[in-house]
Amino acid sequence: MTIEEQILHTLPQAVSDLYQAIMPANAFNLQETRKEFDGQITVVSFPITQFSKKSPEVTGEELGTYLQNAIPDVAAFNVIKGFLNLSISDSYWINSLEQAGNYQATANGKKVMVEYSSPNTNKPLHLGHVRNNLLGYSVAEILAASGYEVIKANLVNDRGIHICKSMLAWQKFGNGETPASSGLKGDHLVGKYYVLFDKAYKAEQEALVAQGKTEEESKKQAPLILEAQAMLQAWEAGDEAVLSLWKTMNTWVYAGFEQTYTTLGVDFKKYYYESNTYLLGKDSIEEGLKKGVFFKKPDGSVWIDLTADGLDEKLVLRADGTSVYITQDLGTAQLKYDDFGMDESIYVVGNEQDYHFKVLFLILEKLGKNWAKGLYHLSYGMVDLPSGKMKSREGTVVDADDLLAEMVATAKQRTEELGKVEGFTEEEKEKLYHMIGLGALKYFLLKVEPKKRLLFDPNESIDFQGNTGPFIQYTHARIQSVLNKANFGTNAKTNYSGALTSSERDVLVCLSQYPALLQAAAQEHSPALVANYTYELAKLYNKFYHEEIILKLEDKELKNFRLALSAATAKTIKKTMGLLGIQVPNKM
RNA sequence: GUACCCAUAGUUCAAUGGAUAGAAUUGCAGAUUCCGGUUCUGCAGAUGGGGGUUCGAAUCCCUCUGGGUACACCA
Known part of the structure; x- marks a missing residue:
C-alpha cells in the first residue's frame, strides 16, 4: 500500500x-x-x-x-x-524507488474508442489537424496506459460537394496531372485543384454580379457550382466515370495522408468512411418517430424539439427523405457501438462543433441508448500563430507537412550550432533532428489545456531551455550519459539507508506520484497534466543533479542509490513523454 | 438577437473550493564552470470591473466589459 x-x-x-x-x-x-x-x-x-x-x-x-x-x-x-x-520517513521514500518507473496499471476491463483526425479528402492537413491528431493520439495512449482497451478510430470524410469541387477542377484544368507526373504529394495535388476550383468559381460569381445579379443569385447560379452539384448526384447514382475518378483521387490523397501520419507518429486501428456511412441513421429516425422522440412536420420533414432542454428545434431528416449531418452521426454512433460495444467513446473534434455534439448526445440519450452516457466530446480550441490566427477559410493556413519539415530543419540548425553531434552517422543525425523537431511541436501543443485557444510560437517551442520538449529530452540524454559513464544497468535496486537530502527526496516524491497522475490524466482526458508533470520531474532532477555529486562519490551505496534514482527518473521521463507521443534520445 | 467557451506577471502557460496564486520567458544581480555546454540561486512583475455564496474563491452564482464560436433542409 x-x-x-x-x-x-x-x-x-x-x-x-x-x-x-x-x-x-x-x-x-x-x-x-x-x-x-x-x-x-x-x-x-x-x-x-x-x-x-x-x-x-x-x-x-x-x-x-x-x-x-x-x-x-x-x-x-x-x-x-x-x-x-x-x-x-526517508526509508519509505527510498523503498519506493524500487517501484518507480515500473508502474503498470492493471486492466480495468473497459473499452474506449478514441475517434480523431477525421480529415476531408479534398485538401491536405493543416495546423488545426495537427492539434487534433496529437491530442487524439496522446489521450488514447494515456487511456491505454491507465488500463483501458483502446480503439483508435478515424472517420474519413471522403464524400460530398467539397470532394466534387476538387474532382471537377482536376477534370477541367488538370491535363491528366498525377502525383507521379508532377512529383507532388497526393493530398497536395488534390488540394491544389480545390483551390483552383474556388478561384474559378469566384471569377464566375463576379462576372454574374457584373451582369446585374445579386451575390446570392450568382453564388447559386455559377456554372461551376451547378456542375459540381450534378457531379455529386452522379456520384450518388453510382455513375462509373465519376466513381472511378473519385477512387483514383482518393488513392492519391490517402497516400499523402499516410505519409503525414507516419511523420507525426500517429496510427489508427479502425477506419470509417463517410461514403459508407452517409446513408446510415434512417433506422434511428424510424425508431425515434415510433418512440415519439421525433415528430413530422406537414411537409414530411422530421424534427426533434429540444427547447425544453434549452436548445432549439432541430431537423433530423429532410422532407425528401435524405439525411443531414446529424442523421449520419446518429447512424455512425450506432454502427461504432455495434462494432465494438465500447463503454466509452471519445470524439476529438474542434470546439466550433460544441453545439452539434451536445445535440447528438442528447438525442441518443432520448432514444434510450444506454451507451449514450459514455460519449464524450473532447473539444479543443483553435491554434493561433504569432502572425495571426490560422483558419482554412482565410487562406492563410499553415500546411502540416511544411510545418513539420520546418520544425525538423530548425532542430537541425540549432543542434549543429551547439556542435554536439560529432560521432553521429548521417542516419543518426536525421533521426535526432526529427525527434527534437517533433518533440518541440508536440510538447508545445499538448502542454496547454485542450479547450483553450493556444498560441504556437515555433521558435519558442524549440528552445532548449524552459518549459519545452527539447529541454526534457536533453535532461533524459544527460541522465543516460551519466548512467553510461558509471556502467549502470537498468536495475534500480538499492540498499542505501542513509538520510535523504531535500533534492533527493523531492525527486523521489515526484516519482511516486506517477500512478495518481496517470489516473487523473485519463479521467480528465488531459495530456497537459502529463506534460506539466514531466517538466516538473525534469526540473527537480536537474536541481538534484546540480546540488549532488554522483560519479565521483567514494561511498558505493550512496553512489549506487543516486544512480538508481537517476535511472528511475530517466525511465519515467521516457514513459510520460511516450504518452505524449514524444521520443527521447540517449544522446543529443 | 439567443446560447456556449475563454479572460491570471510585458509575453506564453499552471493552480481536485484550501496556505504567502506556481513556472517559463524577458530584465537585473550572482553561483557552478565539476559528471555534459542547454545547469543552479536571488530580485522585479499578475487573478478584466462590480456584487454575492463560503471558515476559505483565480476557481461556484449574478452582472458588466473584452475576445472567440455556434445558432444551415452544408459537412
Whole structure:
C-alpha cells in the first residue's frame, strides 16, 4: 500500500475513534505539501472540523498524533492553521524507488474508442489537424496506459460537394496531372485543384454580379457550382466515370495522408468512411418517430424539439427523405457501438462543433441508448500563430507537412550550432533532428489545456531551455550519459539507508506520484497534466543533479542509490513523454 | 438577437473550493564552470470591473466589459 492509501485508510478510523463520527475516505482532502513547509503530504483539516467540533489547529494536532501512532512511516507532523503536514520517513521514500518507473496499471476491463483526425479528402492537413491528431493520439495512449482497451478510430470524410469541387477542377484544368507526373504529394495535388476550383468559381460569381445579379443569385447560379452539384448526384447514382475518378483521387490523397501520419507518429486501428456511412441513421429516425422522440412536420420533414432542454428545434431528416449531418452521426454512433460495444467513446473534434455534439448526445440519450452516457466530446480550441490566427477559410493556413519539415530543419540548425553531434552517422543525425523537431511541436501543443485557444510560437517551442520538449529530452540524454559513464544497468535496486537530502527526496516524491497522475490524466482526458508533470520531474532532477555529486562519490551505496534514482527518473521521463507521443534520445 | 467557451506577471502557460496564486520567458544581480555546454540561486512583475455564496474563491452564482464560436433542409 502506498503511503497515501495508508493515510486515506486510517483517516476515517481516526475520525471515528476521536470524534465518534463517520466520514468516508473520499471526503478527505490530501495534497502535496508546499515546499515552504516541512513534510510531503498534507491533510486539509477544515472539512473535518464539522465532525470534531474543534478548531482546525486542534483537530490537526489530534489527527496528526493519531496518524503518527497508527502509521509507522509517518515520522513527524506539524500543523499550520488548517493544514496538517506529514513528514514521511526517508526509508519509505527510498523503498519506493524500487517501484518507480515500473508502474503498470492493471486492466480495468473497459473499452474506449478514441475517434480523431477525421480529415476531408479534398485538401491536405493543416495546423488545426495537427492539434487534433496529437491530442487524439496522446489521450488514447494515456487511456491505454491507465488500463483501458483502446480503439483508435478515424472517420474519413471522403464524400460530398467539397470532394466534387476538387474532382471537377482536376477534370477541367488538370491535363491528366498525377502525383507521379508532377512529383507532388497526393493530398497536395488534390488540394491544389480545390483551390483552383474556388478561384474559378469566384471569377464566375463576379462576372454574374457584373451582369446585374445579386451575390446570392450568382453564388447559386455559377456554372461551376451547378456542375459540381450534378457531379455529386452522379456520384450518388453510382455513375462509373465519376466513381472511378473519385477512387483514383482518393488513392492519391490517402497516400499523402499516410505519409503525414507516419511523420507525426500517429496510427489508427479502425477506419470509417463517410461514403459508407452517409446513408446510415434512417433506422434511428424510424425508431425515434415510433418512440415519439421525433415528430413530422406537414411537409414530411422530421424534427426533434429540444427547447425544453434549452436548445432549439432541430431537423433530423429532410422532407425528401435524405439525411443531414446529424442523421449520419446518429447512424455512425450506432454502427461504432455495434462494432465494438465500447463503454466509452471519445470524439476529438474542434470546439466550433460544441453545439452539434451536445445535440447528438442528447438525442441518443432520448432514444434510450444506454451507451449514450459514455460519449464524450473532447473539444479543443483553435491554434493561433504569432502572425495571426490560422483558419482554412482565410487562406492563410499553415500546411502540416511544411510545418513539420520546418520544425525538423530548425532542430537541425540549432543542434549543429551547439556542435554536439560529432560521432553521429548521417542516419543518426536525421533521426535526432526529427525527434527534437517533433518533440518541440508536440510538447508545445499538448502542454496547454485542450479547450483553450493556444498560441504556437515555433521558435519558442524549440528552445532548449524552459518549459519545452527539447529541454526534457536533453535532461533524459544527460541522465543516460551519466548512467553510461558509471556502467549502470537498468536495475534500480538499492540498499542505501542513509538520510535523504531535500533534492533527493523531492525527486523521489515526484516519482511516486506517477500512478495518481496517470489516473487523473485519463479521467480528465488531459495530456497537459502529463506534460506539466514531466517538466516538473525534469526540473527537480536537474536541481538534484546540480546540488549532488554522483560519479565521483567514494561511498558505493550512496553512489549506487543516486544512480538508481537517476535511472528511475530517466525511465519515467521516457514513459510520460511516450504518452505524449514524444521520443527521447540517449544522446543529443 | 439567443446560447456556449475563454479572460491570471510585458509575453506564453499552471493552480481536485484550501496556505504567502506556481513556472517559463524577458530584465537585473550572482553561483557552478565539476559528471555534459542547454545547469543552479536571488530580485522585479499578475487573478478584466462590480456584487454575492463560503471558515476559505483565480476557481461556484449574478452582472458588466473584452475576445472567440455556434445558432444551415452544408459537412
